[in-house]
Amino acid sequence: MLLLTPEEMGRADRLAAESGIDSYGLMIRAGHAVSAAFLRLYPAALRADVLCGPGNNGGDGYIAAEALKQAGVEVALFHLGDPENLKGDARRAFQACSIDGKPVEDYRPAAGAVIIDALFGAGLQRPLSDALCMLISQVNEAAEPVIAVDLPSGISGLTGKVQGAAFSAAHTVTFMRAKPGHFLLPGREHCGRLDVFDIGIPQRILEEAGGGHHLNGPDLFASALPALTASSHKFRRGHLGVFSGGPSASGAARLSATAGLRTGAGLVTLAVPPNAAMVVANQVTAVMLKAVPDVAALDEWLEDKRLSAFVLGPGFGVGEKARAFVSALASRPLVLDADGISSFADEPDALFALLSGADPHCVLTPHEGEFARLFPDIAADDNIGKPEKARRAAERANAIVLYKGADTVIAAPDGRIAINANAPPWLATAGSGDVLAGIIGGLLAQGTPAFEAACAGAWLHGQAAKRAGEGLTAEDLPNHLPPLSGVS
Ligand SMILES: NC(=O)C1=CN([C@@H]2O[C@H](COP(=O)(O)OP(=O)(O)OC[C@H]3O[C@@H](n4cnc5c(N)ncnc54)[C@H](OP(=O)(O)O)[C@@H]3O)[C@@H](O)[C@H]2O)[C@H](O)CC1
Numbered sequence: 156m157l158l159l160t161p162e163e164m165g166r167a168d169r170l171a172a173e174s175g176i177d178s179y180g181l182m183i184r185a186g187h188a189v190s191a192a193f194l195r196l197y198p199a200a201l202r203a204d205v206l207c208g209p210g211n212n213g214g215d216g217y218i219a220a221e222a223l224k225q226a227g228v229e230v231a232l233f234h235l236g237d238p239e240n241l242k243g244d245a246r247r248a249f250q251a252c253s254i255d256g257k258p259v260e261d262y263r264p265a266a267g268a269v270i271i272d273a274l275f276g277a278g279l280q281r282p283l284s285d286a287l288c289m290l291i292s293q294v295n296e297a298a299e300p301v302i303a304v305d306l307p308s309g310i311s312g313l314t315g316k317v318q319g320a321a322f323s324a325a326h327t328v329t330f331m332r333a334k335p336g337h338f339l340l341p342g343r344e345h346c347g348r349l350d351v352f353d354i355g356i357p358q359r360i361l362e363e364a365g366g367g368h369h370l371n372g373p374d375l376f377a378s379a380l381p382a383l384t385a386s387s388h389k390f391r392r393g394h395l396g397v398f399s400g401g402p403s404a405s406g407a408a409r410l411s412a413t414a415g416l417r418t419g420a421g422l423v424t425l426a427v428p429p430n431a432a433m434v435v436a437n438q439v440t441a442v443m444l445k446a447v448p449d450v451a452a453l454d455e456w457l458e459d460k461r462l463s464a465f466v467l468g469p470g471f472g473v474g475e476k477a478r479a480f481v482s483a484l485a486s487r488p489l490v491l492d493a494d495g496i497s498s499f500a501d502e503p504d505a506l507f508a509l510l511s512g513a514d515p516h517c518v519l520t521p522h523e524g525e526f527a528r529l530f531p532d533i534a535a536d537d538n539i540g541k542p543e544k545a546r547r548a549a550e551r552a553n554a555i556v557l558y559k560g561a562d563t564v565i566a567a568p569d570g571r572i573a574i575n576a577n578a579p580p581w582l583a584t585a586g587s588g589d590v591l592a593g594i595i596g597g598l599l600a601q602g603t604p605a606f607e608a609a610c611a612g613a614w615l616h617g618q619a620a621k622r623a624g625e626g627l628t629a630e631d632l633p634n635h636l637p638p639l640s641g642v643s
Pocket residue numbers: 164168181182185208209210211212213214215274275276277278279280281282283284304305306330331356
């Protein structure tokens with residue numbers, strides 16, 4: 156699903172106005188969506204406390220306030236700054252509102268009221284003043300329900316970051332399309348339930364205004380998933396190679412291998428150091444085993460062109476051997492995870508050189524610490540959010556970057572960005588990342604392009620966790636993967 160950044164939403168507004176759509180009509184529909192949400196969600200509220208800001212978000216608030224008054228609700232109105240300074244549509248909305256307001260500094264939350272937060276939306280530019288931060292923390296502490304207009308004030312619609320303080324809303328009513336900040340953390344946790352209302356901007360305008368941000372879901376990858384046909388042969392369904400660590404560190408790779416097989420790879424081989432062969436052999440059945448002691452053995456194995464993708468990293472060990480193996484694998488579809496990433500901490504440019512110059516075919520799956528090891532300058536840049544960090548990293552590495560977390564972001568060097576939001580909290584468990592690497596490897600092995608494989612991997616991983624339920628262990632995940640043929 157296409158997401159619009161605040162800047163893109165502003166562009167959509169301008170394009171809509173240029174195409175003859177009445178911008179005040181948009182504001183009226185936005186305000187009415189908010190008042191309708193109030194009436195639907197809180198029919199027994201004693202009062203609506205509407206807090207209006209100095210821009211169009213405040214304009215939506217004035218429209219909602221008047222509509223609620225007309226519906227017989229007691230409304231108290233508060234404004235930030237002098238409403239006589241309002242401009243454009245917001246000024247018109249203020250003038251059409253028959254309720255006398257008070258300065259927001261006078262506002263004190265009271266029991267039984269529902270707060271409509273129309274202070275700032277897409278136009279939030281900088282951290283809030285101390286006085287506003289104080290007001291917001293008072294409202295949050297009072298724990299009366301807050302309906303946020305477009306975004307909880309204080310949340311950046313682009314990055315999901317808190318600018319000083321932010322309302323913890325029970326509901327957020329946004330317009331036309333959700334924004335990245337509704338799904339990125341901590342923004343997602345401030346939004347409560349998100350409703351997206353159509354206020355009448357045509358789809359073609361949204362698409363023209365929109366860029367690369369998407370909410371991850373089947374619309375991004377379903378058509379690129381492998382389809383099982385009656386003639387599918389195990390060799391046509393690809394052969395995934397997963398590299399294991401030594402005898403006491405093979406569990407992670409086994410998790411990846413099982414996940415790759417479950418995802419539909421026709422064959423999966425665990426490549427093991429010879430001293431781990433017996434241990435691993437006792438633990439696997441459908442997964443095959445191959446002793447690959449060193450780079451010479453790996454080069455020989457790689458002559459088998461039916462090997463169609465690889466996973467390197469889980470439990471592999473950090474060091475020279477990992478770097479040498481990656482160097483041998485760099486031109487093949489590859490998921491580089493965990494130790495495979497950390498092995499390049501001292502020389503990330505060596506990894507980027509290996510991956511440069513070809514179509515992106517490698518998926519890097521760093522968590523926050525691993526990301527900072529490979530991209531220290533990007534990780535440290537507080538001015539940009541997670542999607543932009545992932546995008547810059549992808550461009551630098553010429554690889555798909557799946558930046559893990561509770562709000563995993565997947566980015567491609569060409570600028571495509573997907574924000575994944577289906578992962579339940581109990582997915583954060585030991586070995587979960589190894590399974591994810593295996594799912595992506597299984598898809599790469601079957602010919603799914605790297606960006607789509609990474610997006611599908613993150614989404615399937617989240618779905619599997621939901622199906623497995625709370626208390627899952629990583630071993631449970633592969634058994635709960637939904638069938639690919641049902642993903643649409
Ligand atoms: N198509 C749509 O989605 C529509 C959305 N609408 C609503 O419009 C807002 C966006 O309105 P905009 O006027 O661009 O921005 P805001 O109202 O969110 O905020 C801008 C004003 O806030 C001031 N500001 C910004 N940051 C701060 C801050 N930290 N402290 C104090 N004041 C701040 C800013 O002042 P400047 O000095 O920076 O200029 C502006 O005065 C969108 O969110 C929707 O709710 C339309 O109603 C319909 C179409």
